[in-house]
Amino acid sequence: MKKYDIIEHTADIGIKAYGKNLSECFANAAVGMFDIISDTKKIKPVGEYEISLKSDTVEELLVDWLSKLLTVSDINNILFGKFDVSVDEEKCELNANVYGENFDSERHTVGKEIKAVTYHILEVNKEKGYVQVLFDI
Amino acid sequence: MTWEGPLKKIDEYRYEIPSDYKGAKGNLNMKTSGLIYASGKMIESIKKDNAPEQVANVATLLGIVGKSMAMPDIHWGYGFPIGGVAGMDAEEGVISPGGVGYDINCISGESKILMGDGGLGEIKNVDIGEKVYVFNKEKGIIEKSDVSLILEKQDKIFEVTTKTGYKLYLTLDHPIFTPYGMKKLKYLNIGEFIGTYNEGFKFDLIKKIKSKGTGAVFDIGVSNKHHNFIANNFVVSNCGVRLVKTNLTVKDVSPKIKEIVDSMFNNVPSGVGSRGKIKLNMNQLDEVLENGAGWAVNNGYGWNEDLEYLEENGCMKNADPSKVSSFAKQRGLPQLGSLGAGNHFLEIDRVDEIYDDKIARIFGIKHKDQIMVLIHTGSRGCGHQICTDHLKEMERAVRKYNFQLPDRELACAPVNSSEAENYFKAMACGANYAWANRQMIVHWVRESFEKVFSKKAEELDMHIIYDVCHNIAKLEEHELEGERRKLYVHRKGATRAFPKGHPDIPEKYKSVGQPVLIPGDMGTASYVLVGTETGMKETFGSTCHGAGRLMSRNEALRRWRTEDIKREMDKKNIYVHSASKKVLVEEAPDAYKDVNDVVNTTHGAGISLKVAKLKPLGVVKG
Known part of the structure; x- marks a missing residue:
């Protein structure tokens, strides 16, 4: 099954990520984001990181989740490629184990620099099994 | 997606989005018009990415002063368009003067304002530090607030009488709360609705506007500012x-x-x-x-x-x-x-x-x-x-x-x-x-x-x-x-x-x-x-x-x-x-x-x- 589609935009870029439940949608959104930044296929699961989040709404949880990955990646110079995500929709909570390694310009693809995750065209659609979000490039 | 809203050509380099444009979803309430700087050659590509809708959106922001503007390199951004310019008021307060929901600029000393204890007082008797009621437009409720500034000056005063007999004494530059946002008295006419306060907030029709000559007017600033963003x-x-x-x-x-x-x-x-x-x-x-x-x-x-x-x-x-x-x-x-x-x-x-x-x-x-x-x-x-x-x-x-x-x-x-x-x-x-x-x-x-x-x-x-x-x-x-x-x-x-x-x-x-x-x-x-x-x-x-x-x-x-x-x-x-x-x-x-x-x-x-x-x-x- 297709993990995500790229949403094209004049100045920026977005993704629509699919899954049979929100946990899978959130994980595939992260894959899409790191495919924009680099290429997840080339990122080895060398290190593991735990992420726990709580937000006010499930849409905000999606933005917070991707923002958090972006922040951790940027601060530590790490690329992530594998995401085990568990989303509790009722409590608006997320727990994840994410895997990745230090950026290596020899081995890793250099893609686009994502400045931020935005609230534009933000959507979490559990019934139809997708989430979508736009990145500020 | 091409933007299909109204664009009025003003001259070779200026296009206006009129303030009565209601937006693609029909729910915009623009407080001012939009102004896009562009040549005829550029305007078609500008319409292509929906950025003009964002110019109109910015015009709905509370406290916007002047027009919602866009430079010729405008393109779609987050919220504001890229190339967007807007001025937001940084000073005016909001207060209820015996009537209602006004931004206080100049009110005649005879005007009644709602005091913190719920009674009505004359504006010339109010002191700094006293509580008055301020109309919070966003919540649609009246809130208490401290008076932080009172300035007295001489200006022309006008008496506004509403259909129910309500009287307000104001200067021409005084903004009044209307169903379409704040409007200065000089832009209001008989037959238009304004907000009044008399044991509750309601809109009332203007019946008469009469000059009362020159007199003492007051600028009141309150510490609670609700319309500046x-x-x-x-x-x-x-x-x-x-x-x-x-x-x-x-x-x-x-x-x-x-x-x-x-x-x-x-x-x-x-x-x-x-x-x-x-x-x-x-x-x-x-x-x-x-x-x-x-x-x-x-x-x-x-x-x-x-x-x-x-x-x-x-x-x-x-x-x-x-x-x-x-x-x-x-x-x-x-x-x-x-x-x-x-x-x-x-x-x-x-x-x-x-x-x-x-x-x-x-x-x-x-x-x-x-x-x-x-x-x-x-x-x-x-x-x-x-x-x-x-x-x-x-x-x-x-x-x-x-x-x-x-x-x-x-x-x-x-x-x-x-x-x-x-x-x-x-x-x-x-x-x-x-x-x-x-x-x-x-x-x-x-x-x-x-x-x-x-x-x-x-x-x-x-x-x-x-x-x-x-x-x-x-x-x-x-x-x-x-x-x-x-x-x-x-x-x-x-x-x-x-x-x-x-x-x-x-x-x-x-x-x-x-x-x-x-x-x-x-x-x-x-x-x-x-x-x-x-x-x-x-x-x-x-x-x-x-x-x-x-x-x-x-x-x-x-x-x-x-x-x-x-x-x-x-x-x-x-x-x-x-x-x-x-x-x-x-x-x-x-x-x-x-x-x-x-x-x-x-x-x-x-x-x-x-x-x-x-x-x-x-x-x-x-």
Whole structure:
């Protein structure tokens, strides 16, 4: 099954990520984001990181989740490629184990620099099994 | 998606979105009209990405003063369009004077106002510190507030009588709450609805407006300000441009162009996630956030006199690093002193054309073929994180104050709320980071020239012409309908362009106006413009900021290969050193609007004038 589609935009870029439940949608959104930044296929699961989040709404949880990955990646110079995500929709909570390694310009693809995750065209659609979000490039 | 709303052509360079436009969803309530600066040639492409709808959205913001404007390089942004300019009122309070929901400007002493204890009192008997009731338009409720300011003066008073016999005594400039927002009395007529308060808020028809001659009127300011807003969601990056002159000419530089560009590439870290060469600790980073370019100069990056030629002298004084999250600081730490990627660049330009000899000379642009260096970058991950953090806070504010917004990305908070104040202080830190960043890069650019030309940067006359930010909100004073007012001027992808004589521009340029730097795409041209009086009056002293993208990055990647772009640049005799092949294609000149059209429009409209055109010889791309 297709993990995500790229949403094209004049100045920026977005993704629509699919899954049979929100946990899978959130994980595939992260894959899409790191495919924009680099290429997840080339990122080895060398290190593991735990992420726990709580937000006010499930849409905000999606933005917070991707923002958090972006922040951790940027601060530590790490690329992530594998995401085990568990989303509790009722409590608006997320727990994840994410895997990745230090950026290596020899081995890793250099893609686009994502400045931020935005609230534009933000959507979490559990019934139809997708989430979508736009990145500020 | 092509925008299909109404656009009224005012003249060759101005298009208006009338304030009665209800928006694509039919629910906009514009408080002012939209004004787009564009030529007939440009307007079609502007309509293509729905940016005009965003101009209309901004016009719905509470507290907007003047028009919701857009520069000719307008394109779709988050909330605000890129190229958007808007002024938000920073002073007026809201109060209920025996009637209702008024912004207090001038009320006659006889007018009754609702006191904190619920009774009615005459305005001339109110003292500072007393509680009065203020109408909170957002919540639709009346709230108690302290009187913080009372000014008495003489003015013409008018008696307004409503259908139910309610009487108000006001001056012509006094805004009254109406179903369509606040309107000044002079724009109201008999038969229109206004809000009144008499044991509850309701709308009532105006029956009579009668002059009562001149008398004492009062300005009352309250500490509770409910209709002044600053919008979040852009601003923080303080992306900006800096121009450095030299006394070299094309003859000196052309033979060494590869050497000098490669040297700059090696000297200034660039590319996705690029990291600076210096190691700072958190305390030092706080100093950067607080002092901006001044920190860099104090630490050996550049010259003392550099600071004089930076907008705000390279430091927003209201910066407060305690309002910046530790994540933002951690992202900022390793990246200080780096160019980044995407549309950020270092460029070696030659002067291609001079339009105004006298002004150019004062700016330090002496002749054709003189070599200049243009630097375009911002506050890197630090600014992006500040934006992310505070956008979240503003999102909460929107729910807390229960605002109805046409677009979620227009999240905002009342000017005096803690959310807005924290944001403004953090934003200033982001701006300062960007100034320090550009200051360090200038230092390394000078070093590269020194190495290649075996001369001191001073001998090469490498002084800064100017440094502008084109993504920032600032508290400024502007004249509106004859009165001085404090405004938060939002320039999102727009550049400040102050006219001659303005106190905020360097002494050296006082007689001609502020230099405005407009970077184009890497294969076409960049411009030096000058601010004008027309711009000061019409656009709060603002103009365009660049070319603006025309097509998506993926579209560019589909259309061209790296070789195509390399060949094109070779043909133009431009040497490019790029950290990424992909970026080179994404940044292809034809993926951008024609910068010539953009500046010709602002020149034609008179909001800034052309001084010189620069053409690239060599480019460093992230």
